[in-house]
Amino acid sequence: MNQIANRQALCEKLLELARKDRDIVLLASDSRGSASMVPFVKELPEQFVETGIAEQNIVGIAAGLAHSGKKPWVTSPACFLSMRAIEQVKVDVAYSATNVKLIGISGGVSYGALGMSHHSLQDIAVTRAIPGLAVILPADRHETKRMTEALAAHEGGVYVRIGRNPVEDSYESDDYPFEIGKAVTMREGNDVTLIAAGETVRVALDAADLLRADGVGCRVLNMHTIKPLDTEAILKAAEETGRIITLEEHSIYGGLGAAVAETVVQHRPVPMRILGIPDEPAITGKTSEVFAHYGISAANVRTVALAMSGKG
């Protein structure tokens, strides 16, 4: 099992980039530890800004830094960054078109037992409704590295959500092309498509392996960028596989499943199932336990896929 959390991979890559580009500035809201950013702070203190526990202020300051030519990366718990500071994200980042990277750390249910106040299960719905803001969930440490490089080269506001704990790799290495807005086809298949993002990509891959044994050809799309959405890949999947299942560590309202459904229903209606967190404060526990409880598991995806394809 991989022991490197995505936040560590991000810190490592960002530090590497920041050594060469002195305009990169890291910001943290009393969260340098939880963001795994201590190595950055120790090595490049001149490129670090601490704001204390003040999410509105951290986003406003980042916008001011960006306006003055800096390249700010805000690291702050996803639950607070995406909700408490959302007006600053809307006005100071998106509307004013400032080049601010917003990194929501410990996202989804990765704060586990801390409960709804610390879970971020509405962040995708909220951020993807903001014009011009890109929304990205990397699947593993490899993708986090590639994404960090891509974001450094990208001019504009971005919201990224990463989890707290190490996740099993979905990629064998970071030697693959990562493009903002382009889904990655992780498995080929023509009976059903699984669309996942972030930590649910691994679940989708495991489900595809189970379904292969059942004789069901399962396509897996890693929709790491939820906005701008790769509608081409989605419509191709609808056309070629006729069935879509989405998996997400998010409320079933307004997240990946909703985004995919909006596209599918308007342009190529096919049967869909949306697996995510229902309209309730999520149960607490380890991510795998929470996922299993809500059917975001390889076993349940297999059951759903078999039923959809008439083989269940």
Add this chain to the structure above:
Amino acid sequence: MNIDELRRKAVQIRMDLLRMIHHAKTGHTGSSLSNTDILVALYYGVMRVDAARPKWEERDRFIASKGHAVESLYCILADKGFFPKEELKTYSRFGSRLIGHPNNKVPGVEMNTGALGHGLSIAVGMAKAAKMDGKPYRVYTLMGDGEQAEGSVWEAAMAGAHYKLDNLIGIIDRNKLQISGTTEEVMGLEPLEEKWAAFGWNVVPVNGNDMAELVDALQAAPREAGKPILLMAYTTKGKGVSFAENVPHWHHHVPSDAELEQALAELAGQLQEIAGDRV
């Protein structure tokens, strides 16, 4: 510009913004009249800006945290040549870039503002960037007094002092009125000077409708190394137009034809008085 020239400029800007609001049939009349002297002092007397180079790197920055002061800001930017004065007639019209809160598509407007409590954080970021890069520019932000109820103002106040941003100047348009009544009725702010001082700012009280005092405070006020400045500018809402002064209703009220005529006549009288002072 000398003080009389600045005073005359302020009266002319008041005339321009009243005409603009009357033409558009919308606008924050009282608020813009209140802070016109402050913006004139900044843009014609203190700040280093260049209409020919709106993005000039060394320019001083102004953030209208109080975004509803936009009418005075647009009239000043047009007067300085950032965009054609003729365009003021499009204010608030369909598709115009001169919308009812600051829009950074307009040359000279740095950031989109209007949601209250944002400007100081942005200004802190800009002032911090200047420090990091060793650049000499200053950052000014104008806040409303009603806006002081936003918690984010105080987050930014802490940060400005924490980072010893002596290149940052916060200005409060302390006219003591907000849309629902007096600030002290709506959400008591006093003792406001003491609060800012307690947050580590160098607080400078000033009559915000007195050009000589304003320019003196902005240019010559004792600057303390390592401390941001808070200019507490005591003003009159609706300043310059007798029937609008200190009337909450004028926060967001449009003058009728007759009211515009009277207001312009009063302002013309003020121009003559200033000219008379010089004789």
